[in-house]
Amino acid sequence: MxxxxxxxxxxxxxxxxxxxxxxxxxxxxxxxxxxxxxxxxTPYHIREAGIQALQGGKTFYTSNSGLQNLRNEISIYTNKKIGNQYDPNTEVMVTVGGSEAIDIALRTIINPGDEIIYIEPSFVSYLPCILMADGIPVAIELKPENKFRLTKDQLENAITEKSKALIISYPNNPTGAIMEEEDLRELVEVIEKNNLLVISDEIYSELTYGKKHVSIASFSGMKERTIVINGFSKNFAMTGWRLGYAMGNAEIISQMVKVHQYAIMCAPTISQYAAVEALQNGExxxxxxxxxxxxxxxxxxxxxxxxxxxxxxxxxxxxxxxxxxxxxxxxxxxxxxxxxxxxxxxxxxxxxxxxxxxxxxxxxxxxxxxxxxxxxxxxxxxxxxxxxxxxxxx
The missing domain is CATH 3.90.1150.10 (Aspartate Aminotransferase, domain 1)
Incomplete structure (x- = not known):
């Protein structure tokens, strides 16, 4: 067999x-x-919202991109947190966890032979998802002496004429590292100079200690070239609800929705109603x-x-x-x-x-x-x- x-x-x-x-x-x-x-x-009021959705018969498919109300709330929440305004109609989509968002983002942007730069140690899904999309993985080894932060020199040394995109994940799993504003600013110069796309996995964005999370997408010129991945598993203790989202350039998101509609159809409906409550009242x-x-x-x-x-x-x-x-x-x-x-x-x-x-x-x-x-x-x-x-x- x-x-x-x-x-x-x-x-x-x-x-x-x-x-x-x-x-x-x-x-x-x-x-x-x-x-x-x-x-x-999962906090009780969020569970209650899911229960009410179930009891109210809200058990049908949603739009492929997700509930309109949820996308509206994601847009409001993101604007408040990182200062970016995403159009909920064209620049936001709801996925089955952050993992699906990573997978379909890579499948959407990769042509065979494209090099995708990613950091290690890292979440276990990046490498196999790159390979499944026929990309060529290029790993950058993070160093404890640099507090496991990606440096400008490391990124520059990893770039070739085949480089297509960079995956970063901060706060980082497994190290707990973060990137501060000045760290990211140095990377932005290299990214723009080499015309790279960025997939920024920010699933732990609410879990920083003493320092506010900074998204690379918040820098001038970076919103259009960055796919921001986030979700509800870590920030709202909603792992089993399987709900994430992606935000970015409307053209990229529309193609990601195309992959999503054939592979998944839509994220779980009841989970989406619970997520609206999480964003509205979960601070x-x-x-x-x-x-x-x-x-x-x-x-x-x-x-x-x-x-x-x-x-x-x-x-x-x-x-x-x-x-x-x-x-x-x-x-x-x-x-x-x-x-x-x-x-x-x-x-x-x-x-x-x-x-x-x-x-x-x-x-x-x-x-x-x-x-x-x-x-x-x-x-x-x-x-x-x-x-x-x-x-x-x-």
Missing amino acids: KEMLSKKILGMKPSGIRKFFDVANEVPGVISLGVGEPDFE EDICNMRESYNQRRRYLYHELSRLELPCFLPEGAFYMFPDIRKFGMTSEEFAIDLLNKEKVAVVPGNAFGDCGEGFIRISYAYSISELKEAVRRIENYIMGKHVTELYMLL
Whole structure:
């Protein structure tokens, strides 16, 4: 049967996150710090809006682009957050999560042989989506010494005559890095000079700590060449509702809608009604969740520092990316050993690209009590490693 399958798909690795999550699920008593999912339930008033839509019989297809009212609210919300006014009729579309938006954006802009520059460590979907669209992936390795920010020199060195677009994702998964206004301004010069399109994945835009999120699309001249990806999963704790959106140049969005209408038809209707409520009345929910994440962030960073696990202090999202190279193990070996010995699940860094080797991703989208128990187990594991090393020296 294998000979009947697509060689392109056969050659792709399964998601390193889901693969390890499936393994962890088989271990009784495990504390999982692996999945990037808020531990908060969707706020009640948002759930209630979905329930009311269901009870009101609003169970039919919407427009391919999404409910008009939802697109209106997305336009208002975006203008308030990043200062860009998007026409809800032509420049906004609703998708099945941010992941679908990334996929159809790439399928819309790529011709075979186009080079797509993306950053690593990064969300696991970028590379396979580029390959499935017949693009040529060009990875830029982010450095801890640069706070995992993309620099002007790195971008310039990656560009060739075949370069078509750049994918950036800030706040970043898995590192928690952000880009500030001056960082982005330097990139804009290079992008415009080389006539690149940009796909800006801003799914964690509401989760920054002490510094306001800045979108590259907000710079003069960048709105027309940037496809902004966002959604409701992280900001509003709506992962299971599967709802995202894309905004950009009307011509690009119209072609993305074409792919979407043949592959998907429309995003879930009930989810769209719930999302209208989220945008209209969810600001307080975001603030409360962000404050909880910030408390967890500070706690976990302090504990990892105490355990002498080198770690960049994240300024966004809800992840930490500690360096485990001193243990002389691959990231996968470390994660499996930690799972087997202490029943703590983390994600091997190489799931986010080859340059993630030697790191692990820890999500702090979990309660303080769970994080405290996980830290206790990780400390036991590290102490056990030190005892073994001393024994080997005797």
